[in-house]
Amino acid sequence: MNNIDILKTVTSIIQETLELPQLVVTNETSANDVDEWDSMTHIQLIAAIEAKFKVRFALGELQTLKNVGDMIALITKKLNK
Amino acid sequence: MLIRELIQRRLDSSVTIFNREGVAISDTQIKNEYSAIKQYLLDFHSSPQDCVAIKQHKDYRYFLTILACLEIGIPYIPMKYDYPMDRVEQIKEDSKFTLLADDAKIEELIAYTGRTKTLLPDASSEKDAYIIFTSGSTGRPKGVIIQRQALENFFTFIQDEFPAVNDQDKLLQVAEFSFDQSVVDIALFLTKNLTFHFSNFENNIFKLGFEIETHRISVLNTVPNTLNMFLSEFVAERMDYSCLKHLFLGGARFSHGLYIKCVKYFNKSVDIYNLYGPTEATVYCHVKKISYDESADCFNGNVSIGHPFAGVTAHIVVDDKIAPANEKGELYIGGVQVMREYINNPEQTAKALVQFNGQTYYRSGDLAFQTESHDFFVVGRVDDTIKYRGFRINLLDIDSYITRLPYVQDSVTIAIPNEITENQTIGFIILKEKKTVKEIKTDLAELLLDYQVPEKIIFTDKYPTNVSGKVCKNTLKAQYLESLNKA
Structure with a gap:
């Protein structure tokens, strides 16, 4: 799976979790850009991403994520392990 | 002290x-x-x-x-x-x-x-220690003046009530200093000689967990909704809570759901203190040490706020009389920790500070009762002020700001109780001209603090009213909840 495919999958997870089917998601998108993306939905989002990609993140990895691009880099790292 | x-x-x-x-x-x-x-x-x-x-x-x-x-x-x-x-x-x-x-x-x-x-x-003790601004129901923030003698009483209580906290402990300083919950951290630093770690948490619950694990934090002072996220299943699966020894919880209602999570994940290994108090009574003025025995800690799904601090008196008042045990009424707070006044606001001061039984009391506006065993329980608000993410906000206050926007005709904000943030705030807005939710929220960010901006904004063209033409908030709430069920 390349980064474009991962972004597509992550985009649909974000759109579904936040109930915003039209939301445009890029590598630069972060919680600050979307009102519906609060601390609680952030946890739901990460849990959905873990389930979809069948990976498991540690708190240390999750605490550094600043935007969708960081998330994709982390997923890529996990998938390549 | x-x-x-x-x-x-x-x-x-x-x-x-x-x-x-x-x-x-x-x-x-x-x-x-x-x-x-x-x-x-x-x-x-x-x-x-x-x-x-x-x-x-x-x-x-x-x-x-x-x-x-x-x-x-x-x-x-x-x-x-x-x-x-x-x-x-x-x-x-x-x-x-x-x-x-x-x-x-x-x-x-x-x-x-x-x-x-x-x-x-x-x-001297009569001088002012700090002035902290809360949201006001008149559209202006109210400056609460706390005297040094009130703070001295608070520091003494923190020193005496928690002997198990000592210089071997490490505290993660989470609360903003503009939020008076942080005064607990200051008190613990001064009276317990513990190590201070400033948190970079910024509402990122993963960061909070990482900081606690990395620094082996033993003392945490936070609000229930942060703890609720911290004890969510996702975080709990990855988190080692064993370093935590003392948990100071306050600033919002400690829900029964959160109590159950504490019992599940801490299993008596953490001393939990449920603290209660309005800013006007110097941060907190009641405390309950959680015993992990539900029959002793809870009553009808409410978690006890325990007893008043030394130097503080508290009464449940109904019709200007002290209510009997188990009867609900407004919680009046008296004693040395009560504020001097709201700065430059005699009208609000006169409403908040009243003479009762020959003493000055602060009318908390909280609906509470006291059991026969003298434990206090808070069950809600007697007026329109609500708790949201640990902050006190007044819905009328928020509406007064929203209607300042030139394109807004009217605004009615309601609150729907929930487990996570205490309440979900929803602003029903009638517009004069077309605007998006994002545009409104951007404009409101210039006028309001982030927690005062309604979580959800819904456009409408009218409000349900009662016979006298007043907006009927209960009907609005019911209509909203019904629309959710249909969706």
Whole structure:
């Protein structure tokens, strides 16, 4: 799976979790850009991403994520392990 | 316990502080910077009316500025670094603060080498310690004036009530200093000699967990909704809670759902203190140590707030009389911790402070009852003020700001209770011209603090009204909940 495919999958997870089917998601998108993306939905989002990609993140990895691009880099790292 | 002596004694001993980046600041650096800040403020201080507004990013220098104000005896006003200018101007108008110690100014303070004065001025217990601004129901924030004697009582209680907290403990400092919950951290630092770690949490629950694990934090002082996220299944699966020993919880209702999570994940290994109190009674004035025995901690799904602090009296009042056990009424709080007044606001002061049984009481507005075993329980608000993410907000206040937007015709904000944030706030807005939710929220961010902006905004063209034409909020709530069910 390349980064474009991962972004597509992550985009649909974000759109579904936040109930915003039209939301445009890029590598630069972060919680600050979307009102519906609060601390609680952030946890739901990460849990959905873990389930979809069948990976498991540690708190240390999750605490550094600043935007969708960081998330994709982390997923890529996990998938390549 | 005199504040000045307490601070001097604490800073005479060694101090261990880690800044928000997790870097240890040496004892020498702390003492040097503190001396410079204190000397600057001492040389600046020329009038009893002086007052210092502090508006910095939360870190150890903010903390040192507070300590210096307290030691010298200059009242301080804690503000968040990103307060909108409108709010800062309102605070200045009410308080007439004479110095703004912001992120730029603090650099000047720590580099100060002058020495005009050497003697500290009078700092008697009747003087003001700090002024903290809460949201007001009249559309203006209210400045609560807390005297030094109130703070002295609070510090004494923290010292005496929690003997198990000691100099081996490590505290993660999470609360903003503009939120008076942070005064608990200050009290613990001064009376328990523990190590201070400034958190870089910023509502990122994963970061909070990482900081607690990395620094092996043993003391945490936070709000129930943060703990709720911290004990969510996702975090719990990855988190080692074993380092936590003491949990101070307050600022919002401790729900029964959260109680069950605490029992599940902490299993008696953490001392949990449910603290209660309005800002007007100096941070907190009631405490309950959770026993993990539900029959002793809870009543009808409410978690007890326990008993009042020494020096505080509390009564449940119905029709100007003390209510019998188990009857619900308004919680009145009296004693040394009650505020002096709302600054520059005699009208609101007269509403809040009342004479009852020959003593001054603060009317909390909280609906509460007391059991036969003298445990207090808070079950809601008697007026329209609600708790949201640990902050007290008034729905009418929010509407008064929303209707200031030139394109808004009317606004009615309601609150729907939930487990996570206490309440979900929903603003029903009638527009004069077409706008998007994003545009409105951007404009509101200039007028309101982030937690005051309604979580959800819904456009409407009319409100349900009762026979006299008044908006019927209960019907609005019911209609909204029905629409959710249909969806």
